[in-house]
Amino acid sequence: MAKMVLENVFKIYDKNVTAVSDFNISVEDQEFIVLVGPSGCGKSTTLRMIAGLEEISKGEFRIDDKLMNDVQPKDRDIAMVFQNYALYPHMTVYDNMAFGLKLRKFNKADIDQRVKNAAEILGLETFLKRKPAALSGGQRQRVALGRAIVRDAKLFLMDEPLSNLDAKLRVQMRAEIAKLHRRLKTTTIYVTHDQTEAMTMASRLVVMKDGFIQQIGTPKEVYETPENVFVGSFIGSPAMNFFNGKVVNGYFEVGKVKLKIPANKLTQLIDQGYNGKDMIIGVRPEHISEDASSLAKFAESTVNAHVEVSELTGAEIIIYSSLEGQQYVARVSSESFIQPGQNLKLAFDLDSAHFFDKDTESRIR
Amino acid sequence: MKTKLTELFPSYQLLSECPVEDDNESYIFHNTYTNNYMKIKKKEVSAREFALLLSLYKLITINTRASDSVSKKWIQFLYENGDAPVKETTDIRVIQLLYQTDTVKESDLEEAVTAYFGDSLQLVVLSSQEAVLIEQRSEYIQTVEDFSSFLVALESDFFINVKMYIGKFHSISPPFSSHFLTEKEWFSKGISTIRAERIYTMEKVFPFSLIAQMSDEMKEIIIKEVLLPINYDMELLQTMQQFFESGFNASVTAKKLHVHRNTLQYRLTKFQDMTGLSIRNFDGALVAFCASLIATEQ
Numbered sequence: 001m002a003k004m005v006l007e008n009v010f011k012i013y014d015k016n017v018t019a020v021s022d023f024n025i026s027v028e029d030q031e032f033i034v035l036v037g038p039s040g041c042g043k044s045t046t047l048r049m050i051a052g053l054e055e056i057s058k059g060e061f062r063i064d065d066k067l068m069n070d071v072q073p074k075d076r077d078i079a080m081v082f083q084n085y086a087l088y089p090h091m092t093v094y095d096n097m098a099f100g101l102k103l104r105k106f107n108k109a110d111i112d113q114r115v116k117n118a119a120e121i122l123g124l125e126t127f128l129k130r131k132p133a134a135l136s137g138g139q140r141q142r143v144a145l146g147r148a149i150v151r152d153a154k155l156f157l158m159d160e161p162l163s164n165l166d167a168k169l170r171v172q173m174r175a176e177i178a179k180l181h182r183r184l185k186t187t188t189i190y191v192t193h194d195q196t197e198a199m200t201m202a203s204r205l206v207v208m209k210d211g212f213i214q215q216i217g218t219p220k221e222v223y224e225t226p227e228n229v230f231v232g233s234f235i236g237s238p239a240m241n242f243f244n245g246k247v248v249n250g251y252f253e254v255g256k257v258k259l260k261i262p263a264n265k266l267t268q269l270i271d272q273g274y275n276g277k278d279m280i281i282g283v284r285p286e287h288i289s290e291d292a293s294s295l296a297k298f299a300e301s302t303v304n305a306h307v308e309v310s311e312l313t314g315a316e317i318i319i320y321s322s323l324e325g326q327q328y329v330a331r332v333s334s335e336s337f338i339q340p341g342q343n344l345k346l347a348f349d350l351d352s353a354h355f356f357d358k359d360t361e362s363r364i365r
Numbered sequence: 366m367k368t369k370l371t372e373l374f375p376s377y378q379l380l381s382e383c384p385v386e387d388d389n390e391s392y393i394f395h396n397t398y399t400n401n402y403m404k405i406k407k408k409e410v411s412a413r414e415f416a417l418l419l420s421l422y423k424l425i426t427i428n429t430r431a432s433d434s435v436s437k438k439w440i441q442f443l444y445e446n447g448d449a450p451v452k453e454t455t456d457i458r459v460i461q462l463l464y465q466t467d468t469v470k471e472s473d474l475e476e477a478v479t480a481y482f483g484d485s486l487q488l489v490v491l492s493s494q495e496a497v498l499i500e501q502r503s504e505y506i507q508t509v510e511d512f513s514s515f516l517v518a519l520e521s522d523f524f525i526n527v528k529m530y531i532g533k534f535h536s537i538s539p540p541f542s543s544h545f546l547t548e549k550e551w552f553s554k555g556i557s558t559i560r561a562e563r564i565y566t567m568e569k570v571f572p573f574s575l576i577a578q579m580s581d582e583m584k585e586i587i588i589k590e591v592l593l594p595i596n597y598d599m600e601l602l603q604t605m606q607q608f609f610e611s612g613f614n615a616s617v618t619a620k621k622l623h624v625h626r627n628t629l630q631y632r633l634t635k636f637q638d639m640t641g642l643s644i645r646n647f648d649g650a651l652v653a654f655c656a657s658l659i660a661t662e663q
Contacts, residue, residue: 013560013561017560017561017661019561038622038623038624039603039621039622039623039624040603045561048526051520051524052524053520053524053525053526054526072468072524073524073525074468074523074524076524079521080520080521081521082517082520082521084510084513084514084517085514086514086517086518086520086521087518088477088480088481088518089480089481089483090479090480090481090482090483091480095480099476099477099480099522100521100522103473103522103523147521148521193623194623
């Protein structure tokens with residue numbers, strides 16, 4: 001159990017290459033924090049700084065109020081799980097799980113108890129005598145988790161632990177890790193590029209880009225109030241739609257198309273001097289609808305759409321179309337029968353839309 | 366700095382390589398930042414100075430254990446063209462390991478190597494921070510992925526940051542030692558030019574070395590024709606670089622970058638439109654690759 005704080009943390013390599021800039025977070029005991037962002041955004045580097053595998057160039061890292069910057073990685077009471085299982089092919093599952101403890105000079109009885117306990121938690125009791133080659137991908141990943149669990153560490157660090165698994169197994173293991181966290185209650189920092197994984201597992205998300213934190217919040221907060229265009233586009237699948245346009249006489253004009261801005265949002269925009277200025281509007285695919293009630297409710301923000309592509313995903317249909325040359329995606333119920341090439345009317349729910357500054361791409365509050 | 370150290374310690378020597386022999390009379394310190402080694406006679410260092418040096422640099426312990434051991438033979442073979450410890454018709458390669466800690470016990474490391482590679486690789490510990498793995502050519506050649514996974518295993522069990530250089534297979538007959546020493550130089554070059562990397566090979570270090578030696582005039586041409594038109598867009602350049610490193614395979618590139626194939630296609634087209642370089646042709650790809658390295662260097 002641990003509380004963890006990173007304060008103004010930087011990772012700067014030679015020649016002033018900055019991999020992580022001014023990273024700040026205070027993680028409460030038992031939280032499950034997910035660092036999410038595209039390749040090269042600094043999430044793994046941040047994790048490696050916490051582990052002590054990379055030096056912190058600037059800033060402070062504390063666990064339970066103790067400064068950890070100069071504490072040896074082995075003395076930080078941290079356990080790690082990585083994307084590739086990091087198992088020893090010539091050792092049995094039991095020995096793989098016991099090896100780290102043996103290096104730390106735990107006595108045999110203690111090692112045995114910890115390994116058997118972890119095996120029971122992970123359902124690996126019957127596999128302890130097997131070697132990794134005789135296990136499936138999911139079982140190997142469970143052993144990798146077991147190697148971390150036996151340490152009974154204050155902090156779990158997981159770097160894309162599910163990326164090697166196929167889609168079906170990934171979903172299953174995702175649920176298992178969440179269940180494991182509820183049982184062990186160990187503070188966990190989890191790195192992924194997969195926004196679905198991030199949304200479903202995190203108690204809080206840290207969205208990163210180019211070494212900078214873009215937003216920290218619960219999955220719901222990040223999804224519903226993205227701080228900027230990047231967060232809006234990165235979190236959510238299909239991604240948020242963005243349209244360039246301007247506010248003119250109470251409407252958001254995208255070329256010749258006009259969408260009525262709700263009164264409260266309009267006041268906010270005018271007060272901040274956005275009347276007549278170029279800006280960006282973000283609309284989630286589920287906030288574009290074709291049903292009669294939406295068309296009636298948002299009668300002044302409807303558009304004529306030509307369906308370029310439609311994809312039936314089961315309960316929903318994903319529609320691809322464009323508005324004044326700007327591509328967008330809508331997600332509607334599969335009760336509607338929508339075919340490519342069809343023309344239809346779509347309602348844009350601007351109550352749920354997000355407005356961003358054109359220059360800074362930041363959310364307008 | 367050097368002059369001041371020489372004033373303090375007349376025997377002070379700055380070395381680019383870690384010494385192999387321990388004269389028992391000197392301390393060896395490793396400057397992990399510049400990757401140089403400093404040799405100072407023990408008798409010139411007071412306790413206070415020793416503590417200060419220790420807080421700034423890593424103290425290196427040369428492996429002098431078991432003078433007649435297999436390791437000793439390998440060390441003599443690698444550094445001094447000694448007799449080959451295995452039959453002379455074999456091809457071998459050397460995988461160098463550098464870890465920035467002095468807490469790893471040799472017996473523990475040996476156990477990890479055996480548990481990972483079985484008997485196929487021989488571990489030779491050179492100092493408290495350096496070791497090599499000797500691999501003989503066999504039916505199964507260890508892959509970069511195998512080594513990458515091994516490094517991760519070491520990280521999670523030993524809590525050490527390990528850097529690795531995977532050498533080339535050469536006949537064990539002379540001049541193998543010169544191959545090894547050249548590869549040591551390449552490893553040092555790699556560490557100083559691509560610091561964030563963990564696994565180095567000649568082909569990974571070579572392009573960076575080439576760019577470092579390129580004339581300013583040549584660099585200017587690439588900046589003018591490629592980097593300025595795309596406004597130093599690092600996302601585009603990283604995409605190009607990954608595309609080349611993935612063998613021009615769009616699916617693999619998209620997977621490695623964690624982006625949709627269409628996004629990748631869009632970026633490739635955008636790059637071609639902005640620079641006029643046809644990146645699917647070797648000539649265009651070469652220029653684009655150089656551009657991404659120059660941008661990284663800058």
